Amino acid sequence: xxxMARAATTADAFNAVAEPRRREILDALAGxxxxxxxxxxxxxxxxxxxxxxxxxxxxxxxxxxxxxxxQRLYRLNGHALRPIHDWVKNYERSWSERFERLxxxxxxxxxxxxxxxx
Amino acid sequence: xxxMARAATTADAFNAVAEPRRREILDALAGxxxxxxxxxxxxxxxxxxxxxxxxxxxxxxxxxxxxxxxQRLYRLNGHALRPIHDWVKNYERSWSERFERLxxxxxxxxxxxxxxxx
DNA sequence: TTGACATATGCTCATATGGGTATACGATGC
DNA sequence: GCATCGTATACCCATATGAGCATATGTCAA
Numbered sequence: 001x002x003x004m005a006r007a008a009t010t011a012d013a014f015n016a017v018a019e020p021r022r023r024e025i026l027d028a029l030a031g032x033x034x035x036x037x038x039x040x041x042x043x044x045x046x047x048x049x050x051x052x053x054x055x056x057x058x059x060x061x062x063x064x065x066x067x068x069x070x071q072r073l074y075r076l077n078g079h080a081l082r083p084i085h086d087w088v089k090n091y092e093r094s095w096s097e098r099f100e101r102l103x104x105x106x107x108x109x110x111x112x113x114x115x116x117x118x
Numbered sequence: 119x120x121x122m123a124r125a126a127t128t129a130d131a132f133n134a135v136a137e138p139r140r141r142e143i144l145d146a147l148a149g150x151x152x153x154x155x156x157x158x159x160x161x162x163x164x165x166x167x168x169x170x171x172x173x174x175x176x177x178x179x180x181x182x183x184x185x186x187x188x189q190r191l192y193r194l195n196g197h198a199l200r201p202i203h204d205w206v207k208n209y210e211r212s213w214s215e216r217f218e219r220l221x222x223x224x225x226x227x228x229x230x231x232x233x234x235x236x
Numbered sequence: 237t238t239g240a241c242a243t244a245t246g247c248t249c250a251t252a253t254g255g256g257t258a259t260a261c262g263a264t265g266c
Numbered sequence: 267g268c269a270t271c272g273t274a275t276a277c278c279c280a281t282a283t284g285a286g287c288a289t290a291t292g293t294c295a296a
Contacts, residue, residue, distance in 0.1 A: 005281040006124070006253040007137065018136040019125065019284085023205065030208065036243060049285065051244055070242045070293045078212025085206045087141065090148065092203060094196025123251040123283040137254085154273060167255065169274055188263050188272045 010059040013080045017062075021045065022053050026062060029076040036072055128177040131198045135180075139163065140171050144180060147194040154190055 009015045017023055021043065028034060028042050036054065040047050054074055057063040062080040066073045127133045135141055139161065146152060146160050154172065158165045172192055175181040180198040184191045 004254070005279090006127075006283080008282070009124075009284095014138075014141075015136045018133045020132075021284090023132075026209075037241095046286075047243070048245080048287080052284080055244085072243065076209075076212070078209035081206050081209045082213050084202065085210060088199050088203045088206060091144075091194075091196035091199045094194070095200050123249090123285085124253080125284095126252070127254095139254090155271095164256075165273070166257085166275080170254075173274085185263095190273065 009056050013060050013062060013084055016056050016060040017081070017084065019053070019056075021049070022057055025050070025053055025057065026076060026081075029063060029074060033066070033073045033075045035068075036074070039074070127174050131178050131180060131202055134174050134178040135199070135202065137171070137174075139167070140175055143168070143171055143175065144194060144199075147181060147192060151184070151191045151193045153186075154192070157192070 007015050009019065017026075024043055025039060028039055034042075036047065036050055039045075039050050039054075043050065045053075054063060054065075058065065060080055062077055063074045064077050066075065125133050127137065135144070142161055143157060146157055152160075154165065154168055157163075157168050157172075161168065163171075172181060172183075176183065178198055180195055181192045182195050184193065
């Protein structure tokens, strides 16, 4: 068991998506399939960097590839992001007015119940 | 400008939360304020590790601290997670049936419009 | 075949990680 | 004052990162 410094970026979607450039790539792919050079132009990154980021995204299943002649067309696969969504969703109550109001109501119910004595 | 290898874990919530133990800590704090040793017991980690993780979470604003005698009570501050929620929310359509059905409707509308000729 | 294009991989470098262990700091109680 | 509890920090280590640059691989065109 080698002492792991930091989980690999390919360990899961959380790690893959921690890199801002990779989020940008996903955002770009949200508009539809793109070839690598497309992304290079869109993001203003060097081609090798883009390819490497795409590899990471591929390994966590956030993108799929398709060969089209000389080009490799990447497409988004949002399912990989679901665990992130599911996790963070539980914290929505921290900022959502909707939940804040709900909390108020629940608090009132609780007080009332205590007032009645069980 | 030193060549940064990987963004600091304290760079933003995305990076802070990429570490599973830190997510566990936040999940534990969702139940309410906790002292460090509480978390040590709950997570089964060494105390210094917990303190370090808490430091990272503090630096990205995901937790707040309060001194109570010898203890330091940490409490969740979910607001820091909002950017994550907002970002990932846009990908919900990838797996949500709700959105899939919406897409079907939109597609039908589009077809109809094309049929009518502009 | 030769060459241009599109993409992936290899390598080096500086960096910061997270675990482990020891220790410093601060508050409390005797 | 002194021991003890609760927590933070310092240090060492192995690891993998992401950028930059060079190069390999694969595909089409002349």
